[in-house]
Amino acid sequence: MAIYTEEVADYIWRNGEIIPWAEATIHVNAVGHASVAGIFEGIKAYWNEEQEELYVFRLEEHLERFLDSIRMVRYGFEYTRQDLGGAVLELLKANEYRRDVYIRPYIFQKGLVRELLQAQPGKATELIIDSWPFSSYRDTNKALQVCVSSWTRISDNVMPPRLKCFSNYHNGRLAAMDAVVAGYDWPIMLDDRGKVTEGPGACLLLVRKGRVIAPPVTSAILESVTRETIFTLLEEVLKIPFEQREVDRTELYVADEIFFVGTGWEIMPVASVDRLPVGSGKTGPITLGIVEAYRKVVTGQDERHPEWRTPVWESER
Ligand SMILES: Cc1ncc(COP(=O)(O)O)c(C=O)c1O
Structure with missing residues (x-):
């Protein structure tokens, strides 16, 4: 289904900074640990050609749900919804998007894979915002x-x-x-x-x-x-x-x-x-x-x- 593309963005947001997409790496040891209690959101922004504007759809509601999930897994977290909203806009501008975009904020605990089952409420986290172009499925003939x-x-x-x-x-x-x-x-x-x-x-x-x-x-x-x-x-x-x-x-x-x-x-x-x-x-x-x-x-x-x-x-x- 043509929701996602193989394209990657020029830039990604990581812990408060916009950095080149290819530089946003972690050690292989962190992978299992990171995925267990990682939280994410899926947001879309739509390009309006006539108005020459890119609209992020229901950004507040998505970020609210993101913060609710983070609260439930008790991650240490210093950002407000306003901070995150600003970060999303900053990233979209850095990538100079003038087309439909999918936005994926996600967060996981920093640490080694051996800490897999230690809840460690409040422990430091990695906060990422990724984005990539998408094409709408919208072919209603293909039910x-x-x-x-x-x-x-x-x-x-x-x-x-x-x-x-x-x-x-x-x-x-x-x-x-x-x-x-x-x-x-x-x-x-x-x-x-x-x-x-x-x-x-x-x-x-x-x-x-x-x-x-x-x-x-x-x-x-x-x-x-x-x-x-x-x-x-x-x-x-x-x-x-x-x-x-x-x-x-x-x-x-x-x-x-x-x-x-x-x-x-x-x-x-x-x-x-x-x-x-x-x-x-x-x-x-x-x-x-x-x-x-x-x-x-x-x-x-x-x-x-x-x-x-x-x-x-x-x-x-
Ligand atoms: C399991 C699941 N249910 C429902 C939805 C639809 O949620 P939303 O409309 O907020 O994208 C999603 C998409 O994120 C999902 O992953």
Whole structure:
């Protein structure tokens, strides 16, 4: 899926400094340790050609979630949300981006691999902000063939999905691997009670009888920024009712439309679940409406909610 590119940036932000991307190295010994409790965010910035502006979408909300996750793993941390926001803008300017960009802040504890299981609250950390160009998937004709995974989604008292920790993604990767080996594009995961949760890197919404239904934040999902954005668009732009409630597996088989939502994936329609076509098997009208409304708001073509878009180049004009 064309979400990520192989391109790398000229510069990366590391512990308060903008440095050449190739110079941001660590010792091989730190790798295992770094990944166990590492926290990250995924943010996108969209280029508006007409306005000659690059908008970072919902920067505040993403940084708030980043800080919430850091709080939960009790890392020593000296930066405020404002500091991080400034650092993101500084990095985007250094790289002279005038195109769509993916931004990935991440943090991990400094130290040797032998310290793997020592929590050491407050210990020094490495804080990085990386970025790279991306192309939107946005081909709604290529809806996904998905399966319900036999892997159970991690739960709040095992590895909290609310916490955006690199290690959580092992659970999703197992499910994604199984799905691909079995000939599907992607899995949907159930929680330990058999309720629908999300996909490995995106939340899931479905449509039944004209209503959008979303598993609640207590259904072992990441508290998705895109999901919240879509709720607002449903209310204010599309005037479509929605509800948050637990979702059974069999509701996936009788849904009229299903789609994944997330910063990386944006809105990704589902064509079938366990080989049963979703609705007519074609991307449905509500999904298409959301794709369009989302595209307009992230790029600033729809000027509603200016607080969602942080302009990068405005201060340079
Ligand atoms: C596991 C998981 N769920 C949901 C999402 C969607 O979250 P957001 O809309 O904030 O990008 C992501 C993407 O970051 C994710 O990794």
